[in-house]
Amino acid sequence: SMVDAPVSGGVPGATAGTLTFMVGGSDRDYAAIEPILKKMGARIVHCGGPGKGSAVKVCNNLILAASMLGVSEGFRLAESLGVDLKTFASVVNTSSGRCWSSDTYNPAPGVMENVPACRDYKGGFGVDLMAKDVGL
Numbered sequence: 001s002m003v004d005a006p007v008s009g010g011v012p013g014a015t016a017g018t019l020t021f022m023v024g025g026s027d028r029d030y031a032a033i034e035p036i037l038k039k040m041g042a043r044i045v046h047c048g049g050p051g052k053g054s055a056v057k058v059c060n061n062l063i064l065a066a067s068m069l070g071v072s073e074g075f076r077l078a079e080s081l082g083v084d085l086k087t088f089a090s091v092v093n094t095s096s097g098r099c100w101s102s103d104t105y106n107p108a109p110g111v112m113e114n115v116p117a118c119r120d121y122k123g124g125f126g127v128d129l130m131a132k133d134v135g136l
Contacts, residue, residue, distance in 0.1 A: 001029045006057035018042040024053030061133040071101040075108035
């Protein structure tokens with residue numbers, strides 16, 4: 001028996017024990033692994049049979065890639081038009097452009113603390129990993 005159980009939440013989620021596990025496997029195998037995964041994560045989701053956890057992870061990462069690209073381009077355009085990026089973020093995050101990429105993990109330097117953009121992009125989920133995931 002085997003389950004696939006990719007995660008979402010990154011290093012911060014692993015450190016805080018708040019990871020989301022996307023589990024693929026039989027009902028029996030899921031029932032066996034769920035208590036173990038609950039020790040590492042806050043949300044354990046049975047996505048279906050074998051391979052479905054990985055399928056959900058790939059689809060989720062595609063959505064993240066698209067939203068991160070849109071947020072990056074929007075903030076770059078705002079900057080080139082002379083808009084203060086913190087002001088822009090306050091509007092975006094209370095408007096139709098709001099998403100995880102804008103309000104939790106903003107890619108524009110100087111907008112948020114404790115994200116890769118405030119550390120010269122050191123750490124975090126890099127472009128190479130995203131390109132690999134989108135290519136799956």
